[in-house]
Each structure stands twice: as C-alpha cells, then as structure tokens.
Amino acid sequence: MQFSSRRKKYNTNSQTELYLHPLQFYGQPPLENISLSEFEAFAVDRLKLLKTIENLGVSYVKLSEQYTKKLESESKALNFLYRPDDDRKSSGPTEYEKRRKDHISHFILRLAYCQTEDLRRWFIQQEVDLFRYRFNELHPKQKLEFLHRNNLQYDTVSLSSFKYFESLFYALDLVRTRKVYLKAGYVFIPHQDIVTIVLNDFRTRLSKALALTARSLPAVHSDERLQPLLNHLSHAYVGQDYSIQKNVGKISLEQIDSLSGKSFPLCMRQLHQSLRENHHLRHGGRMQYGLFLKGIGLSLEQALQFWRSEFIRGKVDADKFDKAYAYSIRHMFGKEGKRTDYTPYSCMKVILSNPPSQGDHHGCPFRHSEPELLKQKLQFYKVSPSGISQILELVKGMHYQLACQKYFELTHNMEDASFSLNHPNQYFIESQKVLGGGKDLKREMDIPQRSQENSATRGPSAAPEAAANASQELAEVTEELDSFFQDA
Amino acid sequence: MILCSPGDTSAFTSVEGRILQVQKNYFQNREFSFTLKDDIYVRYQSFSTQTELEKEMQKMNPYKIDIGAIYSHRPNQHNTVKSGTFQALEKELVFDIDMTDYDDVRSCCSAADICCKCWTLMTIAIHILDRALREDFGFQHLLWVYSGRRGVHCWVCDEAARKLSVAARSAVAEYLSLVKGGEETLKKVVLTDPIHPFIRESLAVVERYFPRYALQEQDILGRKESVDKVLALMPEDVRKELQQDFQNEKKPENRWKLVKEQANRKQGTAKRGQYFEKEIMLQYCYPRLDVNVSKGVNHLLKSPFSVHPKTGRISVPMDLKELETFDPFAVPTISQICEELDRPRTEEEKSEDTKEKENEKDAAERRKIRDYKRTSLAKYVKYFDQFLEKMARSWKGELLKKSDLQKDF
Numbered sequence: 087m088q089f090s091s092r093r094k095k096y097n098t099n100s101q102t103e104l105y106l107h108p109l110q111f112y113g114q115p116p117l118e119n120i121s122l123s124e125f126e127a128f129a130v131d132r133l134k135l136l137k138t139i140e141n142l143g144v145s146y147v148k149l150s151e152q153y154t155k156k157l158e159s160e161s162k163a164l165n166f167l168y169r170p171d172d173d174r175k176s177s178g179p180t181e182y183e184k185r186r187k188d189h190i191s192h193f194i195l196r197l198a199y200c201q202t203e204d205l206r207r208w209f210i211q212q213e214v215d216l217f218r219y220r221f222n223e224l225h226p227k228q229k230l231e232f233l234h235r236n237n238l239q240y241d242t243v244s245l246s247s248f249k250y251f252e253s254l255f256y257a258l259d260l261v262r263t264r265k266v267y268l269k270a271g272y273v274f275i276p277h278q279d280i281v282t283i284v285l286n287d288f289r290t291r292l293s294k295a296l297a298l299t300a301r302s303l304p305a306v307h308s309d310e311r312l313q314p315l316l317n318h319l320s321h322a323y324v325g326q327d328y329s330i331q332k333n334v335g336k337i338s339l340e341q342i343d344s345l346s347g348k349s350f351p352l353c354m355r356q357l358h359q360s361l362r363e364n365h366h367l368r369h370g371g372r373m374q375y376g377l378f379l380k381g382i383g384l385s386l387e388q389a390l391q392f393w394r395s396e397f398i399r400g401k402v403d404a405d406k407f408d409k410a411y412a413y414s415i416r417h418m419f420g421k422e423g424k425r426t427d428y429t430p431y432s433c434m435k436v437i438l439s440n441p442p443s444q445g446d447h448h449g450c451p452f453r454h455s456e457p458e459l460l461k462q463k464l465q466f467y468k469v470s471p472s473g474i475s476q477i478l479e480l481v482k483g484m485h486y487q488l489a490c491q492k493y494f495e496l497t498h499n500m501e502d503a504s505f506s507l508n509h510p511n512q513y514f515i516e517s518q519k520v521l522g523g524g525k526d527l528k529r530e531m532d533i534p535q536r537s538q539e540n541s542a543t544r545g546p547s548a549a550p551e552a553a554a555n556a557s558q559e560l561a562e563v564t565e566e567l568d569s570f571f572q573d574a
Numbered sequence: 575m576i577l578c579s580p581g582d583t584s585a586f587t588s589v590e591g592r593i594l595q596v597q598k599n600y601f602q603n604r605e606f607s608f609t610l611k612d613d614i615y616v617r618y619q620s621f622s623t624q625t626e627l628e629k630e631m632q633k634m635n636p637y638k639i640d641i642g643a644i645y646s647h648r649p650n651q652h653n654t655v656k657s658g659t660f661q662a663l664e665k666e667l668v669f670d671i672d673m674t675d676y677d678d679v680r681s682c683c684s685a686a687d688i689c690c691k692c693w694t695l696m697t698i699a700i701h702i703l704d705r706a707l708r709e710d711f712g713f714q715h716l717l718w719v720y721s722g723r724r725g726v727h728c729w730v731c732d733e734a735a736r737k738l739s740v741a742a743r744s745a746v747a748e749y750l751s752l753v754k755g756g757e758e759t760l761k762k763v764v765l766t767d768p769i770h771p772f773i774r775e776s777l778a779v780v781e782r783y784f785p786r787y788a789l790q791e792q793d794i795l796g797r798k799e800s801v802d803k804v805l806a807l808m809p810e811d812v813r814k815e816l817q818q819d820f821q822n823e824k825k826p827e828n829r830w831k832l833v834k835e836q837a838n839r840k841q842g843t844a845k846r847g848q849y850f851e852k853e854i855m856l857q858y859c860y861p862r863l864d865v866n867v868s869k870g871v872n873h874l875l876k877s878p879f880s881v882h883p884k885t886g887r888i889s890v891p892m893d894l895k896e897l898e899t900f901d902p903f904a905v906p907t908i909s910q911i912c913e914e915l916d917r918p919r920t921e922e923e924k925s926e927d928t929k930e931k932e933n934e935k936d937a938a939e940r941r942k943i944r945d946y947k948r949t950s951l952a953k954y955v956k957y958f959d960q961f962l963e964k965m966a967r968s969w970k971g972e973l974l975k976k977s978d979l980q981k982d983f
Binding site: 258259261262263264267268269270271272406409410441442443444445446447448449451454455456458459460 | 612613614674675677678709710711712713734741742744745746748749753754755756757758759760761762770771772773862864
C-alpha cells in the first residue's frame with residue numbers, strides 16, 4: 087500500500103517537473119484522471135489549433151511575421167501556451183495549466199489520428215509545424231537547455247560535424263536544400279540550422295509513437311464513451327475528399343471540352359488543353375487529371391475510352407495503349423495492384439508535391455508557371471486585365487489558392503465565391519452550382535459527408551445509444567466543430 | 575559469361591561469373607523483371623542460381639531485363655508472404671540521365687536522337703555527378719553505364735548507398751538537381767548568394783566545355799531563335815543592351831565575352847539576377863536527372879550488359895578514364911557480337927582448347943565463358959571485372975575489420 091502511493095507521488099512530481107518547461111518532446115504520456123468533458127474540450131481546442139496551423143501554412147510563409155502573429159493570437163485564444171516566459175515566473179498556475187492542457191491534448195489527438203496513413207501524415211505535419219513555431223520562439227538559452235534536457239547529442243560549438251550516414255535522417259532536409267557543406271560523406275551544419283535536425287528528430291519520434299499507439303487502439307475503441315468522439319475528431323480534418331462519387335456516369339465525354347472551359351480550375355483546364363494538343367500527357371499529368379476526372383464522375387469505362395481515343399490520335403497505337411496505359415488507368419480506379427482507390431488530389435497536394443519538370447504540364451499554374459506565361463494564359467482565356475493583375479498580386483504573395491478563387495470569381499462573373507477553395511473537384515462542383523446544374527449536385531454533396539462518418543463508425547450502432555449522457559454533450563461539441571470547419 | 579545463341583536479337587549478356595555473396599540469400603532475393611515480346615512485362619522474377627537465371631533468359635528471350643531491389647523474401651514467392659511483410663530491403667542508388675530532358679536546350683537533335691555534338695552533355699553530366707558522389711558524399715563504388723540509346727545510368731553500389739531510405743535518396747537527388755521547371759518555366763536555374771561549393775565545382779566543369787559545346791557546336795549565340803532564347807534568361811536591362819551590341823558583333827565567342835562583361839558589372843552592383851551568366855551556362859549544360867528514378871528503393875533499372883531493343887547496342891559500363899573519347903556509336907551491337915563469335919577460331923584459341931581435354935563438360939563451359947574475349951565486349955567485361963574486384967576487396971576489408979573488433983572482446 088505504502089509502496090504504491092509513494093510511486094504515485096513520484097510520477098506526479100516528474101510530471102510537474104515536465105510542466106516547468108515551455109516545450110517538450112511528448113515522450114511521456116500524461117498519468118492522471120480527467121473528466122470526459124475536459125477530455126473533449128482539450129482535444130477540440132488542439133484540433134482547432136492544428137487546423138489553424140494548416141491554413142496559415144498555406145497562406146503565409148512559415149515563421150514569417152504575419153504567420154507567427156496570427157498563430158500567437160490563436161494560441162492565446164485557445165488557452166494554449168504561447169509565450170515561453172522565464173521559467174521561474176511560469177511555474178504559476180496559469181502557465182502550468184496551459185502546459186498540462188498541451189500535454190494532454192496532444193496525447194488525446196494521437197489516439198484519434200494514429201489509425202491510417204493519411205491521418206498520421208496530417209497530424210505529424212501540423213505537430214511538426216507547431217513545434218517549429220514554438221522552438222523558434224524560445225530564447226537561445228532555452229533552446230540549448232531543451233537540447234541538453236532531451237539528451238540530444240549535438241555539439242553546441244558553431245559548426246557541428248556528423249558522420250553523414252549515421253545522422254543521415256536528421257540532416258536530410260539540410261542536404262536536400264544545400265544548406266550545409268558536404269565532404270566525403272560528412273555534413274557540416276551551422277549552429278542556427280540545428281532546428282532542422284531537432285524537427286526531424288521530433289518527427290521521427292512522433293511517427294514511431296503513432297505506430298505504437300495504433301496497436302493499442304482496439305482497447306481504446308472498446309470504451310464506448312471515447313469511440314464516437316475519437317471518430318468524429320479524426321474526420322474533422324479531412325472534409326471532402328471527393329472519393330465517393332455520386333455522379334458516376336452523369337458526365338458524358340462530349341461534355342468535357344466545354345466543361346473544361348467553364349467549370350475546370352486552371353490546372354485541369356491546362357492539362358486538358360495539353361492533352362488535346364499533344365495527344366499525350368506524362369505520368370504526373372495523367373494522375374492529376376485522371377483522378378480529377380474520376381472525381382467529377384467519369385466511370386472507368388468512360389475514362390478508358392477518353393484516354394484511348396486521345397492517345398491514339400498521337401504516337402500511340404491502340405495495342406500499345408491497351409498494354410501500357412490502360413493498366414495505369416485501371417490502377418487509378420482501384421482495379422489493379424493493391425487495389426487502392428486513389429483519391430483526387432487536393433490543392434495542397436498539387437501545390438506542394440511533385441513539381442513539374444521539362445515536358446510536364448501538371449502542378450498548379452499559379453504556383454508553378456512563370457508569371458509572364460501565366461499572364462499570357464489568362465489573357466488567352468479572356469480574363470480582364472484588372473482581373474489578371476489581381477491574380478498576379480495574389481500569386482506574388484504566394485496565395486495560390488486565393489488566386490485560383492479569384493480566377494473562379496472572374497470567370498463566373500461573381501464578386502465573392504463564398505467558399506474557401508482547397509480542392510479542384512470542389513472548384514468543379516461549386517462552378518456547376520453557379521452555372522445552374524446545381525440542385526442535384528448540392529444534395530449529393532451533403533450525402534458523402536454523412537456517409538463518410540457513417541462508414542467510419544465501425545462499432546456497433548448500439549454505441550451512441552449506450553452513451554446516453556455523453557451523447558448530448560458530444561452532439562454539442564460536434565456541432566460546434568462542424569460549424570468551425572465550415573467557416574474555415 | 576553467358577551468351578545466347580547467335581541470331582537471337584533479344585540476347586542478354588551477363589558477366590556474373592562470380593556472384594558476390596555479401597550476405598545469405600542476396601542473389602536469391604534480388605528482383606529481376608523481364609519485358610517479353612508484345613510488351614508483356616513480368617515482375618518479381620527471382621532465381622536461386624546463376625544457371626537458373628541463364629536458363630530462364632534462354633527460355634523467355636526477354637527484350638528488356640531490369641534489375642530491382644533485394645527483398646525480404648524471394649520475389650517470385652511474394653504472393654505467399656503475409657501482406658505487409660514483403661518489402662524491399664536494399665538497392666543500389668541509381669541515376670538516370672536521358673537526353674530527351676535536354677530537348678529545350680539542344681538544337682542538333684531532339685527526342686530519341688543523339689549525335690556526337692550533344693553527347694558532350696552526357697560527358698559533362700558524368701564529370702559533375704561522379705565528382706559530387708565521390709567527394710561530397712564519400713561514395714566509392716560507382717558504375718556508369720551507357721543505356722544503349724540516348725543516355726547514361728549510374729549505379730552507386732556502396733553498402734551505405736544500398737541501405738539508404740527513400741527520403742535519403744530523394745535528398746541526395748535533390749542536392750544534385752539545379753535545373754527545375756517544366757514547359758511553363760523559362761528560367762530553370764536560379765542561383766542565390768552564397769553560391770554553394772557544390773555549385774562552384776559544377777560550374778568549373780561546365781566552363782571547361784561551354785565554349786566548344788555551346789558557343790560553337792550548338793551555336794546558341796549564332797542563330798536568331800537561339801540568341802533570343804538565351805537573352806530571355808537575362809535581366810531586362812542587360813538584355814536590351816546586349817540586343818544593341820549584338821547588332822554589331824556577330825561572332826559567338828565575342829558575344830559571350832560581352833555577356834560576361836555585363837555579368838561582371840551586375841555582380842558589383844545589383845543584388846537580383848547577378849549570376850545570370852552562370853545560370854545560363856547551367857541551364858544549357860548542367861545534368862538533368864529524374865529524381866523519381868533515384869528516389870525509389872524498389873525502382874527497377876535496365877541491367878548493365880543488356881541489349882537495347884531499339885538500337886541493338888549493348889549497355890556497356892563506361893571506363894571514366896576514357897570518358898572524353900567515348901563514342902556511343904562505336905559501342906558494340908548484338909549483331910556485331912554475333913558476327914564476331916561466328917568468326918573461325920584462330921590457331922591460338924584452338925590450341926588453348928585442346929589443353930583442357932580432361933573434362934569435356936567443363937571445357938565446353940569454360941570455352942563458352944571465354945568466348946566473350948573474342949568479341950568487342952572484352953574490354954568492357956574487363957573493366958566490369960575490375961570494378962567488381964574493387965568492391966570485393968573493400969567488402970572483405972570490412973569483414974576483417976568487423977571480425978577484428980569482435981576479437982577485441
């Protein structure tokens with residue numbers, strides 16, 4: 087008896103000690119009891135914070151003044167720690183409370199976001215960005231102290247050298263962007279770039295931890311109070327992914343040319359035009375455009391016909407198409423290989439991954455095209471000169487999605503698009519709405535949202551009914567969550 | 575040394591006379607892929623012995639043979655393995671330089687064509703990448719191979735390289751990439767202060783070849799369309815001045831001198847676009863590699879010594895000591911090899927055969943293995959053997975080191 091209580095005391099002490107510091111690696115899970123309402127509230131707040139980080143990361147350069155200002159005010163509003171005050175001052179209850187909330191909410195979201203590759207990737211990305219922001223806000227002395235406290239073996243002299251292959255993982259980003267000097271496999275890193283290594287360290291640890299968490303999920307999911315909330319949390323981030331097509335077969339191939347001019351975002355319009363002109367698209371273009379077409383409702387048979395008829399006009403004969411290209415189209419629809427039904431790329435994905443090279447036409451024109459060429463293209467598509475300069479201004483500020491939204495507004499003769507663009511298929515649906523084909527599509531757009539949630543709640547349908555008390559609170563929380571994400 | 579029967583145009587010549595057993599099951603777990611007649615592509619081929627590989631090649635007559643990764647299990651049994659546990663463990667770090675990626679900067683040829691003029695691009699690429707991989711990254715066992723038509727491949731075979739993750743491979747490839755952008759990008763190289771030592775070293779190589787390759791052979795400052803393209807890569811004020819100057823100066827070498835003078839002036843004053851003349855040289859000459867080829871741990875690449883189905887040329891390893899004189903059009907073709915094999919044996923060769931009468935079967939095998947020496951492949955095989963020996967020595971050295979360490983305990 088005595089022995090166990092002594093042990094408990096020791097644990098609480100070490101946790102108290104943990105909260106004396108503004109930043110942690112989340113190595114130890116929290117060891118205390120909390121109420122369900124605190125559980126929910128903490129998780130929701132952190133999710134809002136991570137969502138903010140995601141949005142800010144697209145609109146502003148990370149760690150720029152605007153970025154940090156906005157993130158700071160959001161952290162403040164959500165009662166997360168936002169200022170790495172002097173340690174002595176910070177052991178007062180408010181700072182302590184904030185850090186406790188930070189600690190607990192992180193671990194709760196781990197439960198919600200460990201289940202699939204996509205969820206893990208998203209969670210890790212936002213947590214890394216949050217960590218980067220917080221680390222950056224530390225005073226140099228606090229940074230050093232953090233490194234020492236976490237036993238990170240970094241030399242604190244101005245140049246550090248690592249044997250490349252042993253510390254390879256941590257130095258990768260610096261190597262990739264040539265921010266370090268390489269000699270015979272050794273990496274020489276300037277002191278101020280240590281943060282990249284720390285970030286990679288954080289990322290690795292979190293990634294491993296999530297994999298472990300996933301294994302203990304079944305135990306957590308058997309708790310009827312937690313399961314509905316965790317499920318709802320993990321679906322809040324993703325919104326629509328346009329993988330559930332309600333309009334399969336509603337688009338005919340003859341419509342595509344005219345649709346490309348009216349309702350396709352610029353990236354897809356460009357790809358379509360390239361395809362028509364060259365009777366060919368390279369792999370990156372085929373993926374981006376092909377998945378988009380799937381998202382707007384093309385069936386596999388239609389897609390095969392579409393690509394085949396176009397490629398045949400070029401250098402590819404029917405036989406070669408059937409052998410080489412048909413496979414990859416079927417693959418896109420989940421009919422080959424490991425049968426993954428690939429989802430159409432979101433704007434984030436198009437902008438951030440697989441930049442186009444020589445001979446490619448994919449990517450985001452607002453991000454990847456030379457401004458001069460972009461201007462010519464917009465002129466060719468009959469956008470007004472004032473519209474073009476507005477778009478170019480946004481591009482200059484790296485607001486690619488806003489630029490595309492402006493393109494939407496100009497081509498649809500609207501003042502305000504009244505939606506926040508984050509997906510090419512969303513662009514298409516919104517455009518169709520405006521152009522009048524809207525009513526059917528709107529109804530069908532609501533259904534995927536709900537069916538996604540339903541299909542994810544794999545537990546017995548008795549679960550929500552059983553948690554009668556919690557469900558009312560849960561309903562309120564989830565309503566609040568939904569409305570938050572609608573506005574975002 | 576295996577050669578398929580003469581007249582077989584889909585032959586594959588393999589030189590694995592000695593299979594280096596780096597670890598148990600290395601060879602057995604290696605993935606091969608065959609492309610057969612009618613473009614039938616067969617993956618996850620694996621073999622227990624060299625003989626088995628040989629027999630399968632003779633049976634299937636593949637048009638293309640690719641080499642993939644070493645997996646956790648035998649690739650040809652991957653369907654029987656519990657899902658998720660079958661994975662690629664290691665693979666050489668590879669680079670693929672393809673001449674079509676330079677179409678926007680070469681005027682002599684396009685698409686699949688190459689000539690001695692644009693071949694210089696490959697020479698430049700090999701110099702730059704070979705130096706960087708050795709000096710910056712510390713790799714030692716690099717095999718450069720002519721692809722058989724319009725490019726070169728590099729196989730980095732160091733143990734450390736084989737074990738690199740996808741992220742690491744991608745970082746190495748991006749470190750080595752300077753030319754970025756697709757159809758829509760005009761200016762594909764942008765340099766900022768300070769210029770990384772790697773870029774400086776690469777520029778030094780490019781500068782050696784630039785006058786002859788770009789100014790003379792490609793004549794980039796001669797014909798109007800080319801001149802315009804080059805000018806488009808410069809800051810506007812410089813462009814205007816040079817357009818004027820070029821009215822009076824027609825010689826490309828002198829035109830380039832004027833460009834450099836402008837560049838020197840710019841460097842002293844402005845911050846933006848100060849390295850434009852270096853950027854131009856790099857855009858026209860710097861290696862363009864496909865990052866996606868290098869990234870994948872399970873990516874399959876054409877095997878050295880295979881026959882290119884369109885040209886018939888053998889993918890031969892390249893001895894860098896003879897890089898300047900390498901002529902892709904002098905690389906032996908399969909028909910050539912077959913002819914050489916069909917030639918009557920010389921007296922010397924016949925006498926060597928009689929010496930080994932003891933075991934009939936062995937003699938036949940050994941004669942078959944020695945046959946390559948009668949062909950133009952001889953020197954390439956010799957070079958490849960030297961490469962393998964070097965690897966074996968370093969591997970044995972490692973083993974000794976490890977066993978020494980263990981003895982210390």
